[in-house]
Amino acid sequence: MVCLSRSVPGLGLMTGLTYFKRFRMEIDLRPPLLPVPDVPEDYLLIPWDDGLLARHADTKWRCFRDEIDSEVFPSLAEQAGCLKLMEAIRYRPGFCAGATWLLARGLEYVGTIQGVRDAHGHGAIQNVGIDPRHRGRGLGSLLVLRALHGFREVGVVKAVLEVTARNGGALELYRRLGFRARRTVYKTAEQNPALVAERLAVR
Numbered sequence: 001m002v003c004l005s006r007s008v009p010g011l012g013l014m015t016g017l018t019y020f021k022r023f024r025m026e027i028d029l030r031p032p033l034l035p036v037p038d039v040p041e042d043y044l045l046i047p048w049d050d051g052l053l054a055r056h057a058d059t060k061w062r063c064f065r066d067e068i069d070s071e072v073f074p075s076l077a078e079q080a081g082c083l084k085l086m087e088a089i090r091y092r093p094g095f096c097a098g099a100t101w102l103l104a105r106g107l108e109y110v111g112t113i114q115g116v117r118d119a120h121g122h123g124a125i126q127n128v129g130i131d132p133r134h135r136g137r138g139l140g141s142l143l144v145l146r147a148l149h150g151f152r153e154v155g156v157v158k159a160v161l162e163v164t165a166r167n168g169g170a171l172e173l174y175r176r177l178g179f180r181a182r183r184t185v186y187k188t189a190e191q192n193p194a195l196v197a198e199r200l201a202v203r
């Protein structure tokens with residue numbers, strides 16, 4: 001991560017611009033894929049339904065709000081931001097219902113993944129998240145594999161995603177499932193001016 005500061009005319013503050021290193025990863029869906037593991041007892045894998053849009057948004061928010069990706073994509077830190085993101089994903093022309101799943105345990109929604117077909121016809125995984133209290137049980141891998149099979153079922157031959165370099169857990173998960181990093185990209189994120197001012201004040 002690289003941080004730069006610049007003054008904002010009219011605000012009288014220094015604001016920070018942060019560059020996050022991210023990897024673009026790919027997997028070829030033509031060779032046999034790892035099977036989708038059995039859903040652990042007590043959990044339920046729920047296929048896409050338009051009535052679930054707000055559930056996906058809320059689950060996304062709970063999974064991402066305290067994570068590095070909410071610095072990279074500030075909308076992920078806000079409930080309203082996650083709802084807007086979910087609407088944008090749902091109404092993109094390439095939205096892929098078969099690669100979009102919700103995971104529940106009892107009355108609680110604990111995981112979400114969404115997939116779209118990008119302009120090249122590749123299956124682009126949007127966001128995969130597992131509620132912090134349910135991590136480390138194979139559920140993230142289960143959702144990614146379910147989405148990959150969903151892409152294959154509609155004839156997609158390559159799946160892609162981007163992951164923040166500092167997100168070691170997610171990077172490792174994708175590698176273990178067969179994704180390989182093909183490109184490094186940098187995402188610029190504007191830091192909250194109030195937060196930057198606060199940080200400058202404590203120096």
Ligand SMILES: CC(C)(COP(=O)(O)OP(=O)(O)OC[C@H]1O[C@@H](n2cnc3c(N)ncnc32)[C@H](O)[C@@H]1OP(=O)(O)O)[C@@H](O)C(=O)NCCC(=O)NCCS
Pocket residue numbers: 063064067069127128129130131134135136137138139140141142162163164167168169170172173174176
């Ligand atoms: C990434 C995420 C979905 C993983 O969910 P999960 O249910 O914990 O993942 P799994 O249990 O299937 O993990 C499978 C493997 O991934 C790797 N992994 C996952 N989280 C890890 C962590 N925090 N540290 C190191 N390795 C990790 C491990 O190799 C793990 O294998 P193991 O079970 O033998 O240790 C979850 O941590 C999450 O929601 N993170 C916040 C949102 C996010 O960053 N999503 C990814 C955006 S690209």
